[in-house]
Amino acid sequence: EVQLVESGGGLVQPGGSLRLSCAASGFPFSVYDMKWVRQAPGKDLEWVSSINSAGTVPLYANSVKGRFTISRDNTKSTLYLQMNSLKSEDTAVYYCANRNSRGQGTQVTVSS
Numbered sequence: 001e002v003q004l005v006e007s008g009g010g011l012v013q014p015g016g017s018l019r020l021s022c023a024a025s026g027f028p029f030s031v032y033d034m035k036w037v038r039q040a041p042g043k044d045l046e047w048v049s050s051i052n053s054a055g056t057v058p059l060y061a062n063s064v065k066g067r068f069t070i071s072r073d074n075t076k077s078t079l080y081l082q083m084n085s086l087k088s089e090d091t092a093v094y095y096c097a098n099r100n101s102r103g104q105g106t107q108v109t110v111s112s
Contacts (some may be wrong), residue, residue, distance in 0.1 A: 019081070024078065048064055
């Protein structure tokens with residue numbers, strides 16, 4: 001059974017940082033491209049960032065480029081998202097996903 005378990009969300013002030021983690025199991029993590037997506041209240045699901053299976057080619061939405069960094073540790077089957085200079089518009093539930101499955105998500109709230 002595929003499992004994707006996100007953690008690391010929380011409440012942070014504007015300008016702050018958070019690091020999200022996604023522990024993967026039930027599939028060969030090291031051969032899958034992975035991504036982070038998010039959904040803000042009342043809005044559609046939005047792609048945030050992707051990374052190839054080797055971890056060498058990160059891609060970012062324009063809205064987070066220069067502020068977020070995606071990475072992975074294939075030895076730990078874990079995906080990460082380092083989020084810096086957070087803005088109120090980054091408030092959303094963040095999900096990690098492969099091409100077939102998505103986790104339950106972790107809430108990120110940016111507010112003073």
